[in-house]
Amino acid sequence: MDSPPTTRPARSVADLSREEWVEMRLIHTFMRYARPALHSALVLIVVMVAILYHRVDMLSLGLWTAAAVAVTVVRYGIIGIYQRSLAGVSGPPLRAFMAKYGWTWSASALVWGASMFVYFLRAPVYDQFLCMVVLVGMAGFAVGTFSSWLPCFKNYVNGLGVSVVAALLYELVVERGLPSTFNTYGMLALVLIYWAVIRISGQRFHEVQRINLELQYDNSMLIKSLTEQSRAALEAVEIKNRFIASAAHDLRQPVHALDLYAGWLAAEPEFVEQITPKIVRSTKAVNDLFNSLFDLAGLETDPLRVNLQDVELAGLLQDLEAQYAPFARERGLRLRMRAAPGKVRSDPVLLQRLVGNLLSNALRNTHRGGVLMAVRRRGGVPRIEIWDTGVGIAREHQQAIFQEFYRIPLQGTEEGFGLGLAIVSRLSAALGHPVGLASRAGRGSVFWVELKS
Structure with missing residues (x-):
């Protein structure tokens, strides 16, 4: 048996589009019914052999039985591959699997339809009737079990119909010769009508399943959206x-x-x-x-109005130095600036507010030494870095400091109101300039703003 298509980790339901999710569920439903259908097929092979044993040519019956068992075993192997590797997979790997192995359903149907060559007009009438009932039942059974995945359903029904019609035409043209009896023509007409009815029934049953799954997806997305909105409302009340x-x-x-x-x-x-x-x-x-x-x-x-334009980085740092140098001198700190010439696309007013809040935060929480603000390039992307020799921030506090009114306890950061970095977080999101930090308690911190265009 061939190995299954290369698979990737299953994507979560939240990552799937509506069509992808519906397709995944249809294929998994189809494969869920595939194994019980094979169990039934094995039983029917035994029934067919028991009915026709010593009533038809034994060589023909033996060849058909071998072919039916072989194709059934192959389908068992394919189902095993699915259950081992693809039961939780969605998207292209699942479609590739069905495209690669879907032919086995056609082959199975062709083999079952070919049983007509073994018994039609060769076995006693009662035995022929029982065997035809088996084929009619298999075609009807396919509507409920195989219509979830329409390509395989059509291949199965078409394979069954083609092989039965071929057997009837063989008897009509080769064995009996034209013109033939009315019963043979009537049998051919009934097969064609039943074939068309089964195809239409399977198509409609598939559409009903698809609509139900689409409604399930829409309902789940609606529930998820309402849940998220409720959670956001509760969080907003808590924050307020x-x-x-x-x-x-x-x-x-x-x-x-x-x-x-x-x-x-x-x-x-x-x-x-x-x-x-x-x-x-x-x-x-x-x-x-x-x-x-x-x-x-x-x-x-109020939604921020971002006015993007070229911002001269050296000029930005000079303005900030002029604004914050008196505050640094008042605290007995050294404030140094290092800026290489260069421009970035940003809003000059909002960017200055963002960096100014970071610089103010560094100066407030530094009691000796100084603060360095520099423009450097990391991976080709310019970023403004603010280094301080202050109290530092322990790892467990580094995410929380961007929340409103959050102040690190017992670290000499009692000044301020815990709002500066919350404002930085919102300005960062509005400008699209990610903010990061690295720090060690008692050793100082570095904040940076990546100036992605």
Whole structure:
């Protein structure tokens, strides 16, 4: 037996198109019925031999029996190949398998139809009737078992019809000679009519199966879509609740401080010089939080309008250096820039916001040493890298830091509100510039933005 076609790992149902999924189910249904049909065929071979034994030419009966057993054994082998290698496969490998071995159903039908040469007008009338009933039953049985895969069904029915008609024409033309008896013409007409009826019935049964499977696929996709929407709605509610709780928590501290400082100032106005800077810092903290909240809310509710144009990377880094150098000096950090000349296609405003948030994040979480921002090429793709000597990020936190209000506990990252990297994530998706990071706790981090066009 030939080896099966080379197969690839089965694709999940979610990866299949509607037509691919329906085709897969039809073929698997066809193959599921193939083995029981062969069991029935073996029983019918025994029945046919028992009916015709010593009632027809034994050599003819022996040759037919050998051919019927041989083709049945071959089909058993093909079903074994399917069950070992293709039971969970879809797509081209499955179609290739059916195209390669579909001929065996035609061969089987031709052999069964050829039994007419053995007994028609050669065996007693009652025995002929029983054998014809077997053939009629096999043709009708094919409608329910083989119509799932239409090419094999048509080949099987056509093979059965062609061989039976050939046997009748042989008797009509060669053995009896024209003109023949009315019974022979009537038999030929009945075979042709029954052949056409079986073909039409199989076609319609196949269409019913296909429609049912298409409805199953549509329903499963609808259920999946509704499930995903429900999950997304629940997640949105959860995020909103977390968002409100976190915002309230972060607002409480500076507002409470403002209340204390205002009360202190009212009670002891002579300390105005000491109290005023504290009020300014608390007010700035509240203002910064509101600005971050408004930025994030704007990204969530309004679709970003991306204005793609050529962006000069050296100029971008120079603008960011001018903006953040005072903040770095205030914290006692070194801020270095390295940019090779070059241009990329991006939105200059949104790209500057994205990189600026990463740079601000690096400066906030670095307490000694400095920050380096450089443009490098990796695999021919330019990317902006931001290196810091800060507290670093443990592996278990590296995915979560892009969520709203997420701050790494106990690592000296108490500054900020946990919104900067959430804004970075949304800008990255809008611009199509992937953001990545590598970090070790206590050793510093590097964030990068791949500037894919």
